[in-house]
Amino acid sequence: MAGLKIIKTKIRSIEKTQTVTKAMEAVSAAKMRKAQLRAIHGRAYARAAVSILSRVSGSQEMQNHPLVATRPVVKALYIVITSDKGLAGALNSAVLRGTTADIAASGLSHENISIIAVGRKAHDFFTTRGFTVEASHRNTDEISSELIREIVDEAADRYALGAVDTVKIAYQNFISTFEQRPTLRTVFPLSLGELSRVVGDIVPAKGVFSNLHKEGSQPHTYTIEPSAEEILDTIIPKLASIFVYHALLESQASEHSARMVSMKSASDKAAEMEHALTLKFNKARQAVITREVSEITGGMEAMAG
Amino acid sequence: MKVTIAKVDETLFDGEAESLTVPAVSGEMTILGEHMPLITTLKGGTVTVRGKNIPDEKQFFEIKGGVLEVRQDGVTIVL
Numbered sequence: 001m002a003g004l005k006i007i008k009t010k011i012r013s014i015e016k017t018q019t020v021t022k023a024m025e026a027v028s029a030a031k032m033r034k035a036q037l038r039a040i041h042g043r044a045y046a047r048a049a050v051s052i053l054s055r056v057s058g059s060q061e062m063q064n065h066p067l068v069a070t071r072p073v074v075k076a077l078y079i080v081i082t083s084d085k086g087l088a089g090a091l092n093s094a095v096l097r098g099t100t101a102d103i104a105a106s107g108l109s110h111e112n113i114s115i116i117a118v119g120r121k122a123h124d125f126f127t128t129r130g131f132t133v134e135a136s137h138r139n140t141d142e143i144s145s146e147l148i149r150e151i152v153d154e155a156a157d158r159y160a161l162g163a164v165d166t167v168k169i170a171y172q173n174f175i176s177t178f179e180q181r182p183t184l185r186t187v188f189p190l191s192l193g194e195l196s197r198v199v200g201d202i203v204p205a206k207g208v209f210s211n212l213h214k215e216g217s218q219p220h221t222y223t224i225e226p227s228a229e230e231i232l233d234t235i236i237p238k239l240a241s242i243f244v245y246h247a248l249l250e251s252q253a254s255e256h257s258a259r260m261v262s263m264k265s266a267s268d269k270a271a272e273m274e275h276a277l278t279l280k281f282n283k284a285r286q287a288v289i290t291r292e293v294s295e296i297t298g299g300m301e302a303m304a305g
Numbered sequence: 306m307k308v309t310i311a312k313v314d315e316t317l318f319d320g321e322a323e324s325l326t327v328p329a330v331s332g333e334m335t336i337l338g339e340h341m342p343l344i345t346t347l348k349g350g351t352v353t354v355r356g357k358n359i360p361d362e363k364q365f366f367e368i369k370g371g372v373l374e375v376r377q378d379g380v381t382i383v384l
Contacts, residue, residue, distance in 0.1 A: 044319065045311035048381035052344055052374050145314055225345040226330055234346045235372050238383055241313045 004288065007281040011274055018270035024087070025263035031141065032177070032256035038143075039174075039202050039249040046199045046242045050192070052235055055222050057192050061229040066160045067236050070189045075112045077134070077155060077164040078103070079187070080126070081171040081247055082119035083255040084139050091172055091180065091258040092121040095251075098182035099170045114164065116151060118248070139255075143248050152240045159188040171247040172254035173201055178261060180254040187243045190236055198246055306338040307379030308354055310366060317366055317384075318354055325380055326353040327373055336380055343375040352382065 062068055080099050082092040103113055114132045117123040119139035126133050135154060137147055155167045166186060173183040183201075186194055224231060308325055310318040326335045328350030349369045356362035371384040 038314070041316055042314065044309050044316060044381070045313055045383055048309065048311065048374055049372075049383050051376075052372055052383070055344055055374075143314060145312065148313065222342045222344050225343065230330070230346050231344055231372060234370065235383070238313065238372070245313050 004281065004284050007277055007284060011277045011281065014270050014274050014277065018267055018274070021263045021266040021270060025260050025267060028256040028260035028263060032253055032260060035249050035253040035256060036174070039246060039253065042242075042245060042249070043199070043202050046202065046246065049235060049239050049242060050195055050199050052231070053195065053239060054192055056224065056228040056231055056235075061227070061232060065229075065232050065236065067156060067188055067240075068190050068232075071165050073106065073108070073165040075114070075164045076103075076106060076108055077114050077116065077158060077167045079116045079151060079155065079167065079169040079244070079247075080118065080122040081139065081169070081251045082117075082121040082125075083251070084120045086121070087262065088255050088258040089262040091255055092119075094180075094182040095170055095172050096122065096125050098184060102168070102170070102184055114158075116154065118151070119251075139248070139251070141252070143245065143252075148241045148244050148248070151244050152237055155187060156237055156240060169243055169247050171251040172258075174250045174253040174257065177257045180258060183250075185243060185247070187240055190239060195239060195242070198243055201250065202246060306336075308381075309379065310352065310354075310382045310384070312384045318364065321357040323355045323357050325355070327382065328352070328368075329373065336375060340375050340380075342377065343373070345373050347371045347373055347382070 056062055078099055080095065082095055086092075110130060111132075114134045115122070115126045116134050117126060117136045119137075123133060123136040135150075137151070158164045159167050167188040168184055168186050170182065170184045172180045174180055185198060306322055306325070308318060308320065308322040309316065324335055324337050326333060328348050329345045330348050331345070333350075334345075347368060347370055350367075352366040352368055354364045354366070356364070368382075368384055371382055374381045374383075
């Protein structure tokens, strides 16, 4: 009988776990949709800003702008975006692995790398490995404009002053619910090509929002007032904030979908285990009954004999 | 004329309008439909959007600065 009770307890605890994982799955699904929607809403802004930049990108001022001019890379700043919480499969490790691989490929030593960490996982990872973590931010569901501005200002200041020679941002790009890819983009020196790729990435490859790929036409001649230089000074920090904002949104959509998928497989696994244990329970119960019956019949036989 | 006024994380106005008055760096300017393509920086001030059907209906937006782009198919302000 003791064996029966143990199995029963196990079944109960699995049922409880399943309730939790199912609830987390539902919550993540809702949050994922929300992050996707916000990204879609941000497209008008991103597209307009990119189109403005492309009007002035051919100019000499553009090539010489302190946030656009390239120089040999001696020091690099990485903005690494991970989640605060776990239970999201290989999401964070993929981003962190991608970043360390890129650092290794650049051939720069630890002292020349600095990190801006968004999300607790990135902070923990780089602090324990002895990197200089310049700033750490939490990765909460609400993306505040202060957070974006803080990150952009810090990165832009350091780049403009020459403290770093490149600024890269690492995040998990949302492709579809089942596919996210660790992505690394160069924020500074700012380039139109890289920016267009970010804007292109906003629309996921598959799913409900994937049919938004078609774009309108563009006009030809523009009057620019007061000067290309002034426009660049205003627009470039805004463009950098598009990088940061969309990287944050993409990584949130990825986080929630990764969690949704891993919670789904946890729920499925729990159902499977529950089934197996119920079978085991029934067998054990049947064995006890059979034994009791045979004991009774054995006793009767003995008395009759 | 289609007008979009957007912040990086928020769209403040997106719709049809009769005219748009903005504080451009070179002075206040009003944009009507069929304006020539233009890009200009904006300084702090108030952006006024006049409604398409009811000309007296106005919407005001306080801005700290931004960039205005006039295209053939509409006007966009990025803040």
